[in-house]
Amino acid sequence: MIHTLAISGYRSIRNLVLPLARLTVVTGRNGTGKSSFYRALRLLAEVAQGRVISSLAAEGGLQSTLWAGPEQISREMRAGTQEIQGTMRRKRVSLKLGFASEDYGYAIDLGLPIISSGSMFTLDPEIKAEAVWTGDVLSRRNAFATRVGPAVTGLDRAGRRQTLITSLPPYDSMMTHAADPREMAELLVLRERMRGWRFYDHFRTDAEAPARASRVGTRTPALSADGSDLAAALQTIIEIGDRDRLSRAIADAFPNSGITIAQSGGKLELLMRQHGLLRSLHAAELSDGTLRYLLLLAALLTPRAPGLMVLNEPETSLHPELLAPLARLILQASASCQIIVVTHAKALVDELSAAGAQSHELSKSCGETVIEGLERISWEWPSR
Structure with a gap:
């Protein structure tokens, strides 16, 4: 089960690290970032399918999906006493996605491409760094596979760190190109688990x-x-x-x-x-x-229950009287798989929350998607 989800630099989500339960409900008013949250989850799943680059390119490239606000938001900006404006950027531009589960964690850092005069694929972002680890938070001690630029290193069976790949292209993930069942079985297990995630979004x-x-x-x-x-x-x-x-x-x-x-x-x-x-x-x-x-x-x-199922606005076109039976159906299903429900239907939120589901309400502060009152959760991104 995934217990922590992290998103940074995606659309209205500047930096969000939130806990997940067996059943988690994400809600909020229109325009607070529910769709961005759902799309970020889809992108994370696309990594294991080898489609994260093409999916981002289809959205207009990394420039169209990055956090569009200032790098830092001061207290004065949030209070409305200072105009919101950009400053000289100190950190690299990046989109980061990651999660930590009961056994493995994974994170990816995507950045702007180095423009090549001979390439027409200028909308393709580049994978700058990746990491797979055990435990709650990434560290040098618990990482068993890391990728920095084109190089992938990992622990062999004897626990020795070795170089697995030296020239991995920036458009390929180590999740799909370094999952060796002999030397990197953990990567293979994690990849297949992510490939089993299911997403249901606006059935026609x-x-x-x-x-x-x-x-x-x-x-x-x-x-x-x-x-x-x-x-x-x-x-x-x-x-x-x-x-x-x-x-x-x-x-x-x-x-x-x-x-x-x-x-x-x-x-x-x-x-x-x-x-x-x-x-x-x-x-x-x-x-x-x-x-x-x-x-x-x-x-x-x-x-055949998946490890994770995500429902995006399942209440669409349903009569209000169907929301209570739907809630009961979701609650029963959560006994066999982890479920995330993204919804703005208050009746559905109330039914699920009353039955013990964890609930996160998104809101906006200076254009940034936030969760008021959320306790800070320890999280580390892989280094480039």
């Missing part, structure tokens, strides 16, 4: 939504990010998951209702029985809110 429910169409189905223990395999995911829960729990969850949200999965020509289609209707409704006929809830249900009742 329009008339052309992938979840509304019948599709060829195979066993699907993990719902895809776009929900296109909804029928297959629900049938997988019925066959190898907790079928009774699925039925109870549907009845909790939609009393006297149920679902069946029909098969025709190798394609699977979702049908829903609703109280008072003489026939089942096809997925194409379901309301946006009903379809979205079924998508969330398939994600949360997965037979």
